[in-house]
Each structure stands twice: as structure tokens, then as C-alpha cells.
Amino acid sequence: MKKRLIAALSLLMLFAFISAALLGGPVSASPSPYSTNNTYSGTAPKYVFLFIGDGMSTPQINAAQMYLGNRESTGTPAIKTLDFTKFPGVGSADTYDAESFIPDSASTGTAMASGYKTYGGIINMDPAKKTSYEPISKKLKKAGYKVGIVTTVTLDHATPAVFYANEASRGNYYNIAAQLVKSNFDYFGGGYFLDPDGKKANVANAVNILEQARKSGYKVATTKNDILGLNNGSGKVLALDPTAITAANDSYSMPYELDRKTGQLSLADFVRKGIEVLDNPKGYFMMVEGGKIDWACHANDAAAAIHDTIALNDAVKEALKVYYQHPSETLIIVTGDHETGGMSIGFAGTEYSTFFEKLEKQSRSYVEFDKLVAEYKEKTKPASAKLEDLLPHIKSSYGLISATDADAGKNPELVLTDYEMVRLRDALRKSMSASKVTSTETDYLLYGTYEPLTVTCNHILDNKAGINFSTYSHSGLAVPVYAIGAGYQLFYGAYDDTDINKKLSAITKVR
Ligand SMILES: [Zn+2]
CATH class of the missing domain: 3.40.720.10 (Alkaline Phosphatase, subunit A)
Known part of the structure; x- marks a missing residue:
């Protein structure tokens, strides 16, 4: 008697489950309202x-x-x-x-x-x-x-x-x-x-x-x-x-x-x-x-x-x-x-500000600036290389100027800070080193696989404009x-x- 009751209850539960499923329960096959529309009944465009x-x-x-x-x-x-x-x-x-x-x-x-x-x-x-x-x-x-x-x-x-x-x-x-x-x-x-x-x-x-x-x-x-x-x-x-x-x-x-x-x-x-x-x-x-x-x-x-x-x-x-x-x-x-x-539009150093006008100063892409760096490397021994030699190129390519530049007073927003000058000097040293390969983790984070001086100029100008990149x-x-x-x-x-x-x-x- 008891066994039969359990069997009957089980059957009832199975029936209830199937009914729920058929009525749109969790196993329903009807399309989700969230699926994207990939059907079209209009005329095909030419x-x-x-x-x-x-x-x-x-x-x-x-x-x-x-x-x-x-x-x-x-x-x-x-x-x-x-x-x-x-x-x-x-x-x-x-x-x-x-x-x-x-x-x-x-x-x-x-x-x-x-x-x-x-x-x-x-x-x-x-x-x-x-x-x-x-x-x-x-x-x-x-x-x-x-x-x-x-x-x-x-x-x-x-x-x-x-x-x-x-x-x-x-x-x-x-x-x-x-x-x-x-x-x-x-x-x-x-x-x-x-x-x-x-x-x-x-x-x-x-x-x-x-x-x-x-x-x-x-x-x-x-x-x-x-x-x-x-x-x-x-x-x-x-x-x-x-x-x-x-x-x-x-x-x-x-x-x-x-x-x-x-x-x-x-x-x-x-x-x-x-x-x-x-x-x-x-x-x-x-x-x-x-x-x-x-x-x-x-x-x-x-x-x-x-x-x-x-x-x-x-x-x-x-x-x-x-x-x-x-x-x-x-x-x-x-x-x-x-x-x-x-x-990203936004950089830690510029907080809530952007200065897109600074990007207007960039006159050539990194590829063209690379050529200027290559020319310099060709005719300069690493021991005698100095950032001052390249400042005119940096100015004409990126608009970035040193504090001693004649235009520094006119364009204070484009003057390189002491920290930025240090970054450029480090990058030039890396650019002039025999192996251009940026093999250490620190080098990769700083320069990726790019010409160190070039990518550093890009980073400095990007950041001055309020833009940042997180990866190469x-x-x-x-x-x-x-x-x-x-x-x-x-x-x-x-x-x-x-x-x-x-x-x-x-x-x-x-x-
Ligand atoms: Zn890609």
C-alpha cells in the first residue's frame, strides 16, 4: 500500500515536471528575447x-x-x-x-x-x-x-x-x-x-x-x-x-x-x-x-x-x-x-584634463621619426651620443621642447619636465646600445619592441595630451x-x- 502511494506520487511529480517544461519552463525551446536578430525579409541591397x-x-x-x-x-x-x-x-x-x-x-x-x-x-x-x-x-x-x-x-x-x-x-x-x-x-x-x-x-x-x-x-x-x-x-x-x-x-x-x-x-x-x-x-x-x-x-x-x-x-x-x-x-x-x-582617454598625470591640441604638434609618425634616429645612430658613436643632438628633431616631430629652448616661454605646456628628460636620456642610451633587442622585462615594459627613443617620445606626448596606452x-x-x-x-x-x-x-x- 505504502509502495503504491510513493509510485503514484512519483508519477504525479514526473507529470507535473513535464507539464511545466512544456508550458515554458527551463527546458523550453522558444527563442530567448535576448538573442540577436539575424533574420531579414527585405530586398537584398546591391x-x-x-x-x-x-x-x-x-x-x-x-x-x-x-x-x-x-x-x-x-x-x-x-x-x-x-x-x-x-x-x-x-x-x-x-x-x-x-x-x-x-x-x-x-x-x-x-x-x-x-x-x-x-x-x-x-x-x-x-x-x-x-x-x-x-x-x-x-x-x-x-x-x-x-x-x-x-x-x-x-x-x-x-x-x-x-x-x-x-x-x-x-x-x-x-x-x-x-x-x-x-x-x-x-x-x-x-x-x-x-x-x-x-x-x-x-x-x-x-x-x-x-x-x-x-x-x-x-x-x-x-x-x-x-x-x-x-x-x-x-x-x-x-x-x-x-x-x-x-x-x-x-x-x-x-x-x-x-x-x-x-x-x-x-x-x-x-x-x-x-x-x-x-x-x-x-x-x-x-x-x-x-x-x-x-x-x-x-x-x-x-x-x-x-x-x-x-x-x-x-x-x-x-x-x-x-x-x-x-x-x-x-x-x-x-x-x-x-x-x-x-x-585610454585619461592619464594619471593629467587627472581629469585632456590637451588634444598637443597632438596637433606631432608632424610625423613614429616610423618617420625612427628614420631620423637611424640616421643619427649611423653617424654617431654610442659614447658620444647625447640627447641635445636630437632635441631639434624631437621639437620638429613632436613639438616637445627643453626648458632651455628659445620657445620654452611661448609654449610652456610643451616643455619637457626633468623627469621626462631623464626618460629620454635613458631611452637614447638604450637606442644607442649594441643590442636593440629589449630583452629584459623592464625594457619591454618601457619600450616594447620599438626604437626606445621613438616610443618614449610618443609616450611623453600622448601623456601630456591626457592619453595613455596599457599594452603594445x-x-x-x-x-x-x-x-x-x-x-x-x-x-x-x-x-x-x-x-x-x-x-x-x-x-x-x-x-
Ligand atoms: Zn595588431
Whole structure:
């Protein structure tokens, strides 16, 4: 009797549990109200732009807006908004990858291009390096879109590569470039290649990448005139910035915006030309990377990062012209792949104040200042090196002056303090030492892997302006996502970077 009662009670409890589950209890399968919206029922846009600021998150964008606003303001804090921050669709994307909260451009690029999380360093493959993912750009090409890839860094770099290649390591530049040629995409513009002859990779009988491209029907433009002469009838195009190909430029990238001379091509020029080349009745997809925001932040060079962020916005303005002509047929997305430098607006030494106007004094990027230091090292014995020799260069490059400088009275805010002079003298000693390698922990914390004198000048000017960096690597911050045009509503809210790919797939209706 007792046993039967227990059995009956147990049955009753089981029934109650199942009922609760069916009525929406904890095992319910109904979608969470917090899940991001990756479905779209509108018409697919014809003109799709994805702008990626490498290393660009909220600090880089805010700093650029404050720098510009401060330049025009009359004392009260005012920002000048970058155009893309006014887009109606605004969200946030997490950037962690399959192995770390702090990702790299290969894994975050793979997430956006193909919708999968992988390990750092891998181009569009799974963490085991066995399965290749198909990027949205290739799917769109199959669906009839023309495809363009534009970057300020080399075309074989991680961010552009994830849109046309599958490779176990981002460092296999020759293999990646060979896949660029095979992609049959319609427009490649911007920087050059890091290993166009396969020398670094030791490839036997390697065929030059430009030769391969010509054989595959690409028109290769390497002068400003040839590039500006490209048009809608040019066919498949490889447009390589002449400044990036310059032999003295060992990064083979476009110049920093801060260093770009009048007459040299800009990122906006390459986007404008791409729009002209790609225009066709079936539409196009263009990925545009501002690749050196990342490099500037690795070097803790706030001014160079700010100018490259502004240059990215100038390139976005070219896409906006298409949007204004075809608002219902265009989609523009602007985001970053991760944050670089742990950049902060605020520094212990300046408390609640910022002095963005001090960054206006920086006339060249860390790369150009490095060249001045290299020249000095060439002609000077370490024992006879002294900071006083370099003060004129520091003044012309960073605006920083010593207390004995003739302009010290006029610009007291840019006078180097005793502490800063000590830091510069220590850094110069390190720069002049036989081994540039910053092998000790203290050296790494002070200088990273950069020229000690250069990075110290950057730190001093950054800090005087009220900006600080916490790392020479990337950070784990989420990135903002801005969207305008067809399907922009899908970009509301907080989601994963892989969702950017899923939203793009849904809006363009490719699977
Ligand atoms: Zn980086």
C-alpha cells in the first residue's frame, strides 16, 4: 500500500515536471528575447560596403572625435562626430576568439568573413587547420556580385586575406597572394605584397604574383596615373599604391595619413576608384580596411592612430555618396576587428584634463621619426651620443621642447619636465646600445619592441595630451558596429563578431 502511494506520487511529480517544461519552463525551446536578430525579409541591397578599422574600437573613435572637436572649440568640450558614428544602426560586437579573450586580426577577420571562431593566426580555417571556411565575399561573387578588397596595409595581410584565402598561417604571404589571383575578384586596391616572389617562403620556381595576376587577366596598375585612369571598363584590376611599392618602404603599405604627402593617394582615393570600377547592374561587395590604426596603436602613437581613423571616415564618405544615390539598395557597415594598445582617454598625470591640441604638434609618425634616429645612430658613436643632438628633431616631430629652448616661454605646456628628460636620456642610451633587442622585462615594459627613443617620445606626448596606452599588443575590448541602409536594423544590440557575418548573409540572402 505504502509502495503504491510513493509510485503514484512519483508519477504525479514526473507529470507535473513535464507539464511545466512544456508550458515554458527551463527546458523550453522558444527563442530567448535576448538573442540577436539575424533574420531579414527585405530586398537584398546591391551595394554592400564593410569597413574595418583594424585595431579600432571606441577609444580610437572617441579620440579622433575629440581631437577634431577640440581643434574647433573655443574652450568648452565639444566633439566633432565622424560621419559613420551618426549611422542609425548601432551595436556592439564581442571579439574573443577560440583560444583567447584577446584575439588577432586573423581570427576576428575569419569570424566576420565566414562566421566561425578560430585560433589566432589562422586564415579562414578551423582551429585544427583542416576545414576551410567559405567567406561571404566568395558567396557573393558566386551570387553575381562583383567583389572589391581595399586596404592601407599589404593585400596579403590577415584582414584582406580572410576575404579570399584559406591558409593555416597568416604568415604564408606568398600562398595567400597566389589565392588572391585565383579568387577572380574584380578589384584589389591599396598596399603591395610582402613576398611577391616567394623568396621569404623559399618557394622553388615561384612565379611573381603580378605576373600571375596578368596571366589571369588582371590589369595591374602601379602608377598614380594608371590608377586614376582606371574606369568601369578596366575589367579585373590590381591597383597598387606606388608609395607602397617604393623600395625604401619595407612595410609595403600605404603611408600613414599623418605622413601622406600632397599628391600621394589616400584610402578614400582607392575606395572612390573601386566604386567606379565595380559599378554594374548586379551590384558589388567592397571590404575596406584601415589597417594602420592597429599599427599606430601597437607603437602607442596616438596622433598617427587618430589621423588614420579620420582617413577611414573619409573613405566611408565615398560609400555614403553611393548610399545617397541609392538609399534602399545600399548597405554600409563600419566596425573594428579588435582594439589595439589598450588606449585610454585619461592619464594619471593629467587627472581629469585632456590637451588634444598637443597632438596637433606631432608632424610625423613614429616610423618617420625612427628614420631620423637611424640616421643619427649611423653617424654617431654610442659614447658620444647625447640627447641635445636630437632635441631639434624631437621639437620638429613632436613639438616637445627643453626648458632651455628659445620657445620654452611661448609654449610652456610643451616643455619637457626633468623627469621626462631623464626618460629620454635613458631611452637614447638604450637606442644607442649594441643590442636593440629589449630583452629584459623592464625594457619591454618601457619600450616594447620599438626604437626606445621613438616610443618614449610618443609616450611623453600622448601623456601630456591626457592619453595613455596599457599594452603594445591588442586588448579584449568589444568593438562598436555602425550600419546604414538596407537591413541596418539587424545591427542593433550586443552580439558576437560571428553574428556580423550571419547578419550580412541574411541581408544579402547568400548561404
Ligand atoms: Zn595588431
